[in-house]
Amino acid sequence: MWLIYRKSDGKIVGASADSEIDLDKESALAEVVRGQKESKDLKDYDAVEVKDRNRLATLSDSIARGRATVAEKTPGSLEVAEAASEAGNVAVTTNATQFHPVDNVPLIPGDGQSFLVVTLQKSDDGGKPLVRKTKDNDVIWLRIDQGRLLEDKDQNPQEIRSVTLVAGTAKFRIQSAAAKRLATVQMLTANPDLRVGGLRVEFT
Secondary structure (H helix, E strand, C coil), rough: CCCEECCCCEEEEEEECCCCCCCCCHHHHHHCCCCCCCCCHHHHHEECCCCCCCHHHHHHHHHCCEEEEEEEEEEEEEEECCCCCCCCEEEEEECCCCEEECCCCCCEEECCCCCEEEEEEEECCCCCCCCCCCCCCEEEEECCCEEEEEEECCCCCCCCEECCCCEEEEEEEEEEECEEEEEEHHHHHCCCECCCCCCEEEEC
């Protein structure tokens, strides 16, 4: 199988089809490059052949996540490398003072005015907070099925659909609906290495 990489930075952008009969290099390049969203000029790409199927299996996830590259180890010798994953989690806490006695869901009055503040904190797999200014600035998209999502500020807070982590942390408000409801907040991110969950709040 051929791994196709971009000459400018060595990033592997795809692989030829896995079959018993391998394509020649030029055919493999043409097959993969045709599907690229960026440049489709064959001169911008090259290919390296990998025959070890076990090695290909271990590389597949890194290639899919854009973390596999090709570099010249020694003159004339190419090496496939995988960038280390920066897997992380987003911890969710609130300033709620009352909780359901069975499932510990935060409680606030269902009066259409009350709110609680949600704090997001990015951490590594060991639970250590990640506070890098240039790396821990992921966008977390939010959805709620009851109530409203608002900025965390006192003067005229606006409705929001997302928050951006600043040095690994962000805050927002959940404002209750004027009714007794159980609200669910979904949290999503485009970062495939970042695990985010969600939150439920009961309006009483």
